[in-house]
Amino acid sequence: MDTTSDTTTDAVSDAARDKPTSEPALGPGTANDPLVRDPLWYKDAVIYQVHVRSFFDANNDGYGDFEGLRQKLPYLEELGVNTLWLLPFYESPLRDDGYDIADYLKVLPVHGNLDDFKAFLDEAHARGMRVITELVLNHTSDQHPWFQEARQPGSKKRDWYVWSDTAEKYKDVRIIFTDTEHSNWTWDPVAGAYYWHRFFSHQPDLNWDNPEVERALHEVLFYWLDMGVDGLRLDAVPYLYEREGTSGENLPETLDAIKRLRAAIEERYGPGRILLAEANQWPEDTLPYFGDPESGDGVQMAFNFPLMPRMYLALRRESRQPIVEMLRLTDGIPESAQWALFLRNHDELTLEMVTDEERDFMYNEYAADRQFRINLGIRRRLAPLLGGERRRIELMNALMLSLKGSPIIYYGDEIGMGDNTFLGDRNGVRTPMQWSADRNGGFSRAPFHQLFLPPINEGPYSYGFVNVEEAQRSAHSLYGFMQRILRLRNQHAKTFGRGSLEVLEVENERVFAFLRHYEGETILVVANLSRYAQAASLPLQRYAGAVPIELFSQAPFPAITDGAGGYPLTLSPHGFFWFVLKEPGEETGEAAPEEEPFERPLQTLKTSGGLETVLVDTMVQGDAKARLERALPDFLGAQRWFGSKEKAIARTKLVDAVRLQADPPIYLTLVRVEFEDGSLERYFLPLTLKTGEAARALLDAHGRAAVAWLSGPSGRALLHDATADEGFWLALYRAAQRSWRGRSLQGLYSAGATPGVRLPEVEHATPAEVEQSNSSASYEGKVFGKLYRKLEDERNPELELLSYLTRAEFPFVPQLQGEVRFRRGELHFTLGVFQSFIPGGEDAWRYALEESARFFGRTAEATPPEGELPTTFADPAPAWLEDAAGESLQLASLLGVRTAELHAVLARAEGAAMAPEAVTGDDLRALASRVRRNAEETLAQLEAQGTALDRTVLEAKLAALEALAEQEERLTWQQIRIHGDYHLGQVVRAESELYILDFEGEPIRPLQERRKRDSALRDVAGMLRSLEYAGLMAQRTHAQETGAAQEATAPWTELLIRWSEAVFLEAYFSTAGEGASFLPSDLEARDLLLWAYQLDKVLYEVRYELGSRPDWVWLPLKGLARLLGASTAETGAS
Structure with a gap:
């Protein structure tokens, strides 16, 4: 049945009926656009989200209106926002806060009329502000004329909605509002059929398979864009189509419909009018809404739903990893696209896009009282959600404003408004804006009982305390802070809005640091996610000489050096810095003064040539090499990776060297150390040179890496351990990419990728700040490189085990990606490995300590129960403990599972070096x-x-x-290859999963011993000891921080440790199963x-x-x- 003419007539007649009496602000073209139209304006936007009826009541009828919003535009301009997002203001029965639209082309009368809307829109544009409104594509109100007509038998509009004679269709589609809805189908007695609805039963879904529906909604969209609206938020966009056997979300047909919508807009208006998608989905399902990865022919913007809750997760767990994980997963959108960033989905902290474990954690931490929970979210305003803690509120805003995307501020959050959960549904976070301490908070002069919702009039968030007038009186108020930070954000809008984002790898997990780059400007953001002061060293060596200028104070900080130790910073609890990096003298316009050369008491090696004349025997000039060898004992004694500090060195010998890179020179060298007791050891020592300021900076930051001064025809240079230098790690990595081989006088060096692996391209490497028995660096969160310093003529167990586990496709360990080695005949040294980087990894040891600390906090006021210790590991944990220490028990359980799975894979190994052996x-x-x-x-x-x-x-x-x-x-079991140094510090958490690292075994043991088969129970015992250590250390820390007597928490500590051990063992033995070959039956x-x-x-x-x-x-x-x-x-x- 062809009803196109009816559709067109409906839309046109509605538009004509309700068209404003004055001319529209913008026609179909852009000639009369009062704003300079930058097609990418949305990338620089700071968006203010507002309910019209909640903002200001100009006619004193108890409802906010467009005239009131127009009158308050100076306030918004002064605050520093440049884009307004209006929640639904269309005619509606208001059963879902306006998202149940009864007429797309009419303004709800309590908000005014279309002339009022146009007057508001004109003034907003005159003040340089853009306006985004809502367009609900998926459904209408059941009061909409379209639906009322569709219900009638024989109606031409019956096919405008989705009907069925049975409620059994589309059974695979989830119910969104599980609190109130029990089915996606509702019976309509007038129609004599069921109608489909993804949301409330009073919101029937439109049938997008009907082209007439799509054309009608295009006409609606054109109506508002013709009037001058700058963009539309597409509400509930993933659910447009229904297909049997699917989830009914993110279907290809939906993505195609969005592209047609975008094309229609650009054909009519050209670039610059935007679509903002509300797709509350996982990253892989949201990215397609942007369209083609190159052209970006879908929506220009989409909400970053997965990132938002992880900001809160990171804050409570005091770890940057949840944010870093999601930044990685949401990267790679088209160049013209932009994420919309927010701290709550306009009226709730939605928790759909988190794991079940994360949702439980968030509920426990942010909404322990169930009245704050709604559907899969938390209905709280920002200030009470964060406990009213000013530092945390500022930190979260600073992160939102500096991450990659356009930030959205919910009305009232700039002054710290509170909520009223007793109002029901989401109304508690939609209360009137608090303008003053006057009656009704200055929102309206109407009688209190006439207000659409009561303002907050009791408690710490009462309008008597929290209001705009009071906030504007003090530069130190939250409003004053928001005004300052928005001013700074707008001054650097291009960098924050359009620039690239590079996360810095900082050793301290509680510190989140990243760089924003755009057209020559670099901004450094550093945030402390901890409630305690933190210190960190930032890997900024490539910006050596630059001066960080703190943006709020414009104060210059000490210049950055290229020292291996990084740039040190100390941050206050929940503190943050925004710096712009300036070249020396740029911050004052004057040349930077020269500094005196920095001296260290190091030997000076005189040579008539370059570094090769010191390292390579056939080219030695004079005694430089002998003097270097005499300098090495002092150098070695200062290195943590040197394992025999207690033994007296008789002599050292530089036995071999090969050049890895010519300029600057980098050599791989082997050093033999002979001890007074007659024993000897070999060490791997990469060496390179630095001159001038770079040498001085290295001495300042990482003096132990210095070996000696080299004096020759080219001047003075510092000879140092190359592993402190980013350039060395990049040179080694690129050598592996090209399968490098270098022959020396003693043998063959090689670096290459594992067969079948292509090492990804990288531009930066970050040497590890903490010294260990090896040296390591990470490559942009893609690859991890590790060098073994002490060398033995045995195959390295880590290389051996990772090689096998990679081939066995065991997913919970890093995958082997490359090797660096030396070989001469039968002599073989593994010099290093490249392995996959575990993105977003959080140290399980630190996580265990943090969760133990939370357990002590939760039980601080309770009396420990008696008689509830496990008698066997098979005992079920008591319910109260699951509540108080759920995360700790979950960690122990997953540890048990993954440990058993690892042992099971190792028990299936074959070959002389790996196959299990019967115990004797x-x-x-x-x-x-x-x-x-x-x-x-x-x-x-x-x-x-x-x-x-x-x-x-x-x-x-x-x-x-x-x-x-x-x-x-x-003796019926087998001994297998095991981890050998197994504890919580060898495990990381990433994306709610556990990954096992560091298979080189205990460094104090010889390689031959580390490669032996052993009982799997040795690994189990190591983890049991680690769990006890974590519990006892957390107990001691709790006592020190709170002043509580350690004895008072001893019963709680015993309960936590014993149950963690029991849960770990139960998970381990259950996963291993009866008859496991590696366990005694x-x-x-x-x-x-x-x-x-x-x-x-x-x-x-x-x-x-x-x-x-x-x-x-x-x-x-x-x-x-x-x-x-x-x-x-x-x-x-x-």
């Missing part, structure tokens, strides 16, 4: 002997200090272990071995703490005492 009695006797020897040494040390422990359990258990070794029939043998490996580990911990941190020996002593007095029940035996 000799293996158990060796274990018993080692534990006995370590126990004797450790207990003797403790007794010498006055601490004596009973040895009865020790002797009984070791005797049982030795007896087990003699019972061959019970004999439960008594299993628990005896687990005890032995735990004891071996805790004995080492006691010796370590006695030697390094005597004040901390109490911590492993608790574990030692428990293991030496433990019953079999406590270790999980049944």
